Amino acid sequence: MAFEGLASKLQETIKKLKGKGKLSEKDIKEAMREVKLALLEADVNFKVVKNFVKDVSEKCLGNEVLESLTPGQQVIKIVNDELTKLMGESESKLELNSNGISVIMLVGLQGAGKTTMAGKLALKLRKDNKKPLLVACDVYRPAAIKQLQVVGKSIDIPVFTMGDQTSPVDIAKASIEHAKSIGCNVVIVDTAGRLHIDEELMDELKDIKEYVNPNEILLVVDSMTGQDAVNVAESFNSKLELSGVILTKLDGDTRGGAALSIRAMTEKPIKFVGMGEKMSDLETFYPERMASRILGMGDVLSLIEKAQEAIDEEKAQELGNRMLNQEFNFEDFLSMLEQMKNLGPLGKILEMMPGANAKELKDLDLSQGEKEMSKIESIIHSMTLEERRKPSIIIASPSRKKRIANGSGTSIQEVNKILKHYELMKKTMKNMKGMQKGMQKKMKKGLFGKLPF
Incomplete structure (x- = not known):
């Protein structure tokens, strides 16, 4: 993960500040010392660190923070603004000619x-x-x-x-x-x-x-x-x-x-x-x-x-309709997995989520989720085209399950697990469709039931 060490230390420092109802000058000075050490350990230039800590300290020691009801949040905003300023404030686009080379x-x-x-x-x-x-x-x-x-x-x-x-x-x-x-x-x-x-x-x-x-x-x-x-x-x-x-x-x-x-x-x-x-x-x-x-x-x-780049909107819409109409099969499931993989490694996606903690991400074994996805792909690829399009023929056939398990290097239990998830998904979509129809009936009755036409 990019900035893993720095992110972990800064997040821990800010967490301590957020836990306090009021902040004193001493609290801020101790926090700034930890920020300074974190930046130096991240191999940031000493002059840059010195100026950064000075600017943040001056703003944090103002009345706006010390007398605030949420001082921790104010400090986060100041650190965030100064980090942004340090790295350039806004995106810098390429200066290219509108015409010519x-x-x-x-x-x-x-x-x-x-x-x-x-x-x-x-x-x-x-x-x-x-x-x-x-x-x-x-x-x-x-x-x-x-x-x-x-x-x-x-x-x-x-x-x-x-x-x-x-x-x-x-x-x-x-x-x-x-x-x-x-x-x-x-x-x-x-x-x-x-x-x-x-x-x-x-x-x-x-x-x-x-x-x-x-x-x-x-x-x-x-x-x-x-x-x-x-x-x-x-x-x-x-x-x-x-x-x-x-x-x-x-x-x-x-x-x-x-x-x-x-x-x-x-x-x-x-x-x-x-x-x-x-x-x-x-x-x-x-x-x-x-x-x-x-x-x-x-x-x-x-x-x-990233999602807009990686996911085919028309395909996603089509998949959604097929799921709601209970026409969803393993061919569709394979297409869905492919689109998810296009988003990139799980770790990179998680670090973009609000509340992502650098230390927890480091300790998390994300490889298990990716291995599980690869296993599911192997099982689906070991099915024939007919089986992928009509999963019901696998459910009723132990010999088909055995062949798929052997072909994918997995067990019959794991093949059964995928089939069980598929059936559960179908059942959920059926319930959702029923709820959707029920809501439409109620809305129609509520809107038009008392009208004279």
């Missing part, structure tokens, strides 16, 4: 994940009705060009390359004309990874910038490097004037030092965060939503957006 340059250290990130960004832009082109400007790393071609093929996005014997500057220049010729309107330039102390390669980046005049220069940085990420960002920014940052591996960063320090130290916004290994696991960075997650207040908006 837009150019995005991805820069960063070796191994930061630029090539994969280029593909993730291209996929996200295509969902926003853009037509991206990936450009292979890394001519130094063995197989870098091939890797970008594989990434492009996996998401069906064109890749422009001129081999590894051509200057990256010439490749970048030629890619603009190529984009025009094939109807692409966003060019994503994947540059070679380099050390920020490598003057020659940094000069090459400056040349690319000069010749293609990019709309965005985004630094791709590994969030798990903590304060080092800040040093890298400051160095690249001094040479190239970055327009923003993309943090990779935020889902695996239990500390969160980079996310909380970069914006304050460089004044460059975090535009996107990588939250998994899939090509679709790239999220727009919303500071206010991230602050809410850290404090256990949930992130309902992101959850809704």
